Amino acid sequence: MADELKRIAEERRKWQEGVLGTVPKQGQSPETLSGVPVDILYTPGEVAEFDYLKDLGFPGQYPFTRGVRNNMYRGRQWTMREFSGFGTAKDTNGRYKFLLAHGEVGLSVAFDFPTLYGRDSDDTLAQGEVGKCGVAIASLADMETLFDGIPLADVSTSMTINGPAAVVWAFYLAAAEKQGVPSEKLRGTIQNDILKEYIAQKSWLFPPEPSMRVITDIMAYASKHVPKWNTISISGYHIREAGSTAAQELAFTLKDGLTYVEAGIKAGLDVDVFAPRLSYFFNSHLDFFEETAKFRAARRIWAREMKETFKAKKPESWLLRFHTQTAGCSLTAQQPENNIVRTAFQALAAVLGGTQSLHTNSMDETWALPTEKAVLIALRTQQLIAEETGVTNTIDPLGGSYFVEALTNELEKQAYDYFRKIDALGGMVRAIEHGFPQREIADAAYRYQKQVEDGRRTVVGVNKYTLEGEKLEIPLLRIDPTVEQEQHQRLEDLRKKRDNAKVKKCLADLKAACAGKDNVMYPILEAVRACATLGEICGTMKEVFGSYEEPPMF
């Protein structure tokens, strides 16, 4: 083996001399989007230490590099799950039915900004925002309308909600209750990843400590009552969208995940009970092979840390299951049809990376929320990959590629470099308080922008292959301006019809639970059933937990 590597290296050296005269002189070797230098060719020499059984193994087995299931897509295709939501619950209910009718398999809820911040649609800060970026959900009634005619026993639903996750989840659980579905049957995910809110997405409610407490309460409640539910979708998507590199996305996301594991253990939970219900959510960006390598590195790192560091005993605790969304930040407002193609490349990278669930962006997302036509193309993109390309016929088809294995190793190494830096700062929560990941991301975002403006990075349609005097020719979705008024009316009617004394009592009980050590999910559910609104419940919790605001920095 060593002899063969020597011979390959020698032949490569000879080959390289011939090449050097022919490639245009470049200031530096090309780099991935993360700044990893890319060699002109990869041979066994670039992965000399490669050990198949140790580094890759087999799908469904430690270290899961090649995939989390032993049969992957041959056994079960990834879930086609388009993130959707706009206007009122009724509007969005219509979009869900449209998508399900066209082959979508799982649901994914996009909430509007007031909902994301735990505020009712008639809150003063909600003015102008209701239903614009997602669906307005302020009460159990709204949640029931959202899933009207959609049996919750038969679908899995992912909800992108963080600060108010416990409350919105309670709305869902109570809506399912009213449909007659036992909570043990419910399948889905709440994003509920507060650490990345502080780092990137910024839709927090409370400060870190009470937020972590609520998360561990959610985990405990789920393990008892909703065992099929993914309690956290530990996310890198937003970190990437905020401007991070692939290596930073990988490192910060995994570190967040490991921090949740520590928190769960510290709260007295059995790691083998809650860890199998932790899931992940990654971005799929444009640098094709880097993305696939990133997903593979993620699985291997998580498996190793869960097994070796946290000593989890069940294989289910070692496996990193993830949802992927194609990179919104890579899409352009210019020549938006090109976004269909970008999304297709990114979706393919995610499939080759072994994702369990996938959202493909629509071409018009740099302009507005997706039209029906645009989201249908996005869904078809996934179906085309699944049905026509043949890439799902075998597991981890890029495994063994010298380039992909070298990249997987490199990204893993960079992730561990970041782990050490974060540990030196006292862990992820401390690092966030110091602004470390936020600064890394802001620096990377600025660096990227400068590269685009210098022409070192091409963005087709923006700094190259532009169209003079371009006119927008695709239809755009407009949110009905009456949505806000309609929501105001619904809330007014709700507050008139319900038993306000009961609501008051429930909120008082919730306040007491927040101040004490009892699991907050139980009093939250009681308040939800009594028709307390999102704003009222979150407001009560804020009275005890406080609010959070970050120091402005750029």
Add this chain to the structure above:
Amino acid sequence: MAKKLRVLVAKPGLDGHDRGAKVVARALRDAGFEVIYTGLHQTPEMIAEAALQEDVDVVGLSVLSGAHMTLFPETMRLLKEKGAADILVFGGGIIPREDMEELYKQGCGRLFGPGTPTTDIVAYLKEKFPDRV
């Protein structure tokens, strides 16, 4: 020695997407302007107050949440009410062309959409304030 241009970069409303605002803030600072960044979740009232307190020449609003037709006019209205109508309000984000036209009619400065190079924004401000650094 020309007085430096003072710019307030602000995130009004609930929109938490701050990548653009931060990149613009840095670019403006690198171009030699004095930049104050408000951070997130500012009401138009808070922004107008900050603009006066910081004695800025320009307010740049970043809105990607679709709430621009509420937030831009309200901010401009409050500045006017506080006697600071001479402060230039401009901005960027996700704003459909028809809405941009309407905001221009209401007296708003240039609005910059996705794909804008930061150099365009710097050039715009230099053109608007030729006697300032």
